[in-house]
Amino acid sequence: MDFDISSLVDLSSLSPGLLVLVIVITIWKLIWYGLALYTSLEKKHKTWFVVLFLAAFILNDAGILAIIYLAINRKKKPAKKRKK
Secondary structure, eight states: OOOOGGGTOOGGGSOHHHHHHHHHHHHHHHHHHHHHHHHHHHTTOHHHHHHHHHHHHHOOSTTHHHHHHHHHTOOOOOOOOOOO
């Protein structure tokens, strides 16, 4: 039995609109995961880095996990002091 990897990834059978959608979602995911991985390294969150790194390659979640991480760990603005 011969196995040909090109039969699994045959982009020529996709419609142009669907191909553009796949490319846009892939770029979207790479941006969010890149930002989340950078932030987790900067904040020394080793566990989050490993989870995000593995999720970037295993899960097909369009970057939702990365967005959740960034929302949880966003920089909080310091409260402004009122002048009396």
